[in-house]
Amino acid sequence: MRTVTIDPITRIEGHLRVEIKVEDGEIVRARSSGALFRGIEIILLGRYPLDAQRITTRICGVCPLAHATASSFSLDMALGIAEKIPENGRLLRNLIFGAHFLHNHILHFYHLALPDFVDPRGSPLEGLLAPGGEVHDRRFSPEENRKLLSHYVEALNMRQKAHELVALFGGKMPHDMSIVPGGVTYRPTPGDVAAYRFRLQELKLFIENAYVPDVLLLAQRYRDYFQMGRVGTLLSYGGFPEEAGRGLDKRLLPAGFYRNGKAEPLDIQEVREGVDRSWYEGEEAHPLLGETRPAPDKEEAYSWVKAPRYRGEPCEVGPAARMVLVLIRGAPSVKFRVQDFLREAGVEPEALSSAMGRHLARAVETVILLEALEHWLSQLDPSGPVAVPFKIPEVAEGEGLAEAPRGGVGHWIRIESGRIARYQVISPTTWNASPRDGRGEPGPLEKALEGTKVSGDGLLEAGRIVRSFDPCLACAVQ
Amino acid sequence: MRERVQTVVWFQAAGCTGCSISLMNAAYPSIINLLLDEVVPGEKIVLRFHATLMGPTGQPALTVLERIPAEKAGDYVLVVEGAIPAGGFGAVGEIPMEERFRTLTDGATAVIAMGTCASYGGIPAAFPNPTAAKGVANSLSTVGVGVPVVNVPGCPPHPRWFVETLTHLLLYGPPRPEELDAVGRLKVVYPSLIHENCPRRADFDVGRFAKGFGEIGCLYELGCKGPYTEANCPYHQWNSGVNWCIKAGHPCIGCCEPEFPDFPAPLFRKANAQEAISSFRRAK
Numbered sequence: 001m002r003t004v005t006i007d008p009i010t011r012i013e014g015h016l017r018v019e020i021k022v023e024d025g026e027i028v029r030a031r032s033s034g035a036l037f038r039g040i041e042i043i044l045l046g047r048y049p050l051d052a053q054r055i056t057t058r059i060c061g062v063c064p065l066a067h068a069t070a071s072s073f074s075l076d077m078a079l080g081i082a083e084k085i086p087e088n089g090r091l092l093r094n095l096i097f098g099a100h101f102l103h104n105h106i107l108h109f110y111h112l113a114l115p116d117f118v119d120p121r122g123s124p125l126e127g128l129l130a131p132g133g134e135v136h137d138r139r140f141s142p143e144e145n146r147k148l149l150s151h152y153v154e155a156l157n158m159r160q161k162a163h164e165l166v167a168l169f170g171g172k173m174p175h176d177m178s179i180v181p182g183g184v185t186y187r188p189t190p191g192d193v194a195a196y197r198f199r200l201q202e203l204k205l206f207i208e209n210a211y212v213p214d215v216l217l218l219a220q221r222y223r224d225y226f227q228m229g230r231v232g233t234l235l236s237y238g239g240f241p242e243e244a245g246r247g248l249d250k251r252l253l254p255a256g257f258y259r260n261g262k263a264e265p266l267d268i269q270e271v272r273e274g275v276d277r278s279w280y281e282g283e284e285a286h287p288l289l290g291e292t293r294p295a296p297d298k299e300e301a302y303s304w305v306k307a308p309r310y311r312g313e314p315c316e317v318g319p320a321a322r323m324v325l326v327l328i329r330g331a332p333s334v335k336f337r338v339q340d341f342l343r344e345a346g347v348e349p350e351a352l353s354s355a356m357g358r359h360l361a362r363a364v365e366t367v368i369l370l371e372a373l374e375h376w377l378s379q380l381d382p383s384g385p386v387a388v389p390f391k392i393p394e395v396a397e398g399e400g401l402a403e404a405p406r407g408g409v410g411h412w413i414r415i416e417s418g419r420i421a422r423y424q425v426i427s428p429t430t431w432n433a434s435p436r437d438g439r440g441e442p443g444p445l446e447k448a449l450e451g452t453k454v455s456g457d458g459l460l461e462a463g464r465i466v467r468s469f470d471p472c473l474a475c476a477v478q
Numbered sequence: 479m480r481e482r483v484q485t486v487v488w489f490q491a492a493g494c495t496g497c498s499i500s501l502m503n504a505a506y507p508s509i510i511n512l513l514l515d516e517v518v519p520g521e522k523i524v525l526r527f528h529a530t531l532m533g534p535t536g537q538p539a540l541t542v543l544e545r546i547p548a549e550k551a552g553d554y555v556l557v558v559e560g561a562i563p564a565g566g567f568g569a570v571g572e573i574p575m576e577e578r579f580r581t582l583t584d585g586a587t588a589v590i591a592m593g594t595c596a597s598y599g600g601i602p603a604a605f606p607n608p609t610a611a612k613g614v615a616n617s618l619s620t621v622g623v624g625v626p627v628v629n630v631p632g633c634p635p636h637p638r639w640f641v642e643t644l645t646h647l648l649l650y651g652p653p654r655p656e657e658l659d660a661v662g663r664l665k666v667v668y669p670s671l672i673h674e675n676c677p678r679r680a681d682f683d684v685g686r687f688a689k690g691f692g693e694i695g696c697l698y699e700l701g702c703k704g705p706y707t708e709a710n711c712p713y714h715q716w717n718s719g720v721n722w723c724i725k726a727g728h729p730c731i732g733c734c735e736p737e738f739p740d741f742p743a744p745l746f747r748k749a750n751a752q753e754a755i756s757s758f759r760r761a762k
Contacts, residue, residue: 006536007571010529013495015570036568036575038492039608040601048744054731055739058601061496061634115533124514127524129533131542156510160503160718167717171726173503174496174634175733178726185691185727195720294608296566387692463535474494 004457009466011112013062014473022458030449032433034305040478041292044423049392049415060475061174065100066404068179070411075181078398078413079390085244086385089183091376094240096170098373102203103162104405105362108470110155116464118148136460139221151210158206165199168192183387190382204370215363219345219356226347229355229448229465233313234258234321239403252372253322253403254329263328274307276438287412287424304477307434308426316444317407317431319361320352334368358468394418404428406470427475482521484648485554487546488528489582491575492568492602492611493560497593498530500634504641505718521648540571551585561595561602562617564610588626588652589614597629598736605740626652629662633733638714642667661736672704672730675712692727701746703732
């Protein structure tokens with residue numbers, strides 16, 4: 001038996017350390033640790049409630065929209081205006097956040113994940129991607145390899161265009177500005193709508209002609225990775241409201257909990273966050289009652305990530321969870337998309353929650369969102385209001401649930417004397433990269449790694465599995 | 479033209495990767511120029527370490543980082559993204575970030591503090607600063623390290639601010655004291671107050687103020703920090719010039735100022751005169 005520590009895990013967001021124990025060519029135990037704590041939940045205490053969505057946006061520079069959206073949802077509820085968001089406000093929030101998914105999924109596939117599979121040697125990318133001149137288990141033909149490397153470079157431009165798409169209505173990226181409680185701050189002009197439509201068209205061409213075929217090619221060459229990194233217990237808060245208000249059922253991507261082939265509606269009261277193996281003091285609690293008390297010297301702990309559980313179960317969140325729930329609870333138009341995709345890749349729905357399935361799920365989600373963005377754009381009314389006025393109450397509570405590119409993100413706020421009295425965030429990677437809980441149950445990432453057959457020290461397989469989750473540690477630990 | 483090669487090491491500490499992602503939005507030179515060919519013709523950079531983009535992972539990646547100070551002593555630029563937290567709150571390769579950062583400064587010719595967190599502490603150092611986080615210059619001054627530090631604040635910084643600063647280092651060397659302002663930034667990159675060049679300035683001058691989000695008028699009453707924030711956002715705008723905070727109807731939140739985000743006034747409350755004066759530390 002040997003223990004391999006992978007730290008830093010590169011080509012993800014933030015500081016993740018993974019330790020694997022390898023015995024007879026198999027990972028028998030895995031531990032994932034978040035290696036950085038900033039304390040943003042503590043920093044928010046005592047501030048004016050509206051500062052929350054600007055400060056929480058800065059939890060993450062890769063997916064600031066996730067926090068802008070969840071924070072604004074939680075404040076919409078606390079301020080009693082969740083049902084009053086003007087139609088333009090709802091559409092613009094979707095258009096801003098949805099465009100960000102295009103950015104995220106393109107960046108993740110080409111720049112974070114693909115370097116694990118292509119051979120950059122002899123190309124201008126060798127210095128960055130294989131400085132030691134060493135690569136393993138490369139399966140593409142020289143021609144495929146050349147094409148993928150050229151798409152890596154083209155994707156640098158494409159993700160930049162996707163950021164322009166976000167900024168057109170969102171102000172700027174990273175750290176978008178215009179999503180606020182009550183709606184958005186920006187009134188788009190017809191010229192902005194044209195500019196948005198134009199870029200969306202350019203991205204659509206790239207997504208249809210490069211991204212989707214490239215993902216399917218990868219899936220074909222690395223079919224064994226559909227059997228690796230499986231989790232199977234899945235959760236989604238539901239993404240992109242199709243109606244103003246907080247009904248999780250009226251969302252484009254449905255909410256729910258999935259296990260053993262069955263999906264059930266989500267009961268958010270069943271979420272608990274524990275800290276048994278995390279560097280904090282405190283008891284397991286629902287996030288509205290949760291707290292953040294760092295204890296860097298806590299003996300039995302090994303991570304800054306807390307351990308959220310749903311009815312006591314660790315759950316995978318993210319594109320695989322969303323697409324599985326779309327298959328069961330989604331509207332026919334989106335459901336057919338996923339079915340087509342699975343047929344083309346030649347895999348069953350259960351394979352989505354795997355190292356390769358997550359790439360597939362991201363690709364089909366990107367296609368679904370392209371269509372949704374076009375639809376939302378066509379519904380905009382440039383002369384209508386974009387935000388609703390509000391007053392900050394003395395005492396209130398709010399809950400904001402959204403789906404970020406990496407999975408469900410939740411913000412919970414309590415306002416007392418007009419100030420933030422409590423603020424808790426559970427981000428997608430808090431779910432996915434959580435450590436063991438009080439019952440000894442491993443987090444989803446740990447579970448995905450354990451039992452994996454590896455060649456050599458396991459660095460290659462572990463890296464591919466970890467990256468399939470698109471981890472974001474700045475989100476996981478705020 | 480003869481090509482010079484500059485080694486660059488990009489170290490991430492207590493941050494959010496937003497500065498890296500922002501740099502990926504660079505226009506001329508583009509991120510492709512920066513990564514694959516030249517920053518300016520004749521000047522190439524080799525990004526030896528950048529955890530978000532580099533191929534190697536785990537020990538092979540760590541080895542690159544650990545060998546740099548000896549292998550490239552006196553011949554690399556260190557870019558730091560994120561604040562430097564106290565010992566127990568952040569580690570890379572099981573060694574505290576603080577220690578890694580100090581080791582890396584040893585052989586660097588200059589340090590670029592990328593973003594407000596690296597420049598002044600920023601978000602993690604906001605009250606009550608739970609991790610005793612510090613900006614680069616502050617962290618170094620406590621141990622008396624003399625390497626030149628140039629701040630490129632912003633949350634995140636505009637990609638152009640980084641490119642301008644890096645180009646200065648490549649073509650003209652570390653800035654002379656008179657080229658830096660009182661808070662360690664290149665004066666040419668942070669030339670004037672947002673308020674002085676704001677497209678909504680005419681609204682301010684005639685007293686037409688927005689009272690709520692999405693309304694027409696100057697954003698001062700909504701808490702705009704444009705009058706205390708030095709940056710060239712109104713000129714260059716963001717994301718290839720498609721938009722920026724104030725155009726988008728959002729008050730400036732002063733993200734490139736040392737006090738961010740702890741202004742005397744909350745982000746969305748108009749500062750009173752006294753607060754405004756005390757917050758504007760360079761008291762013009």
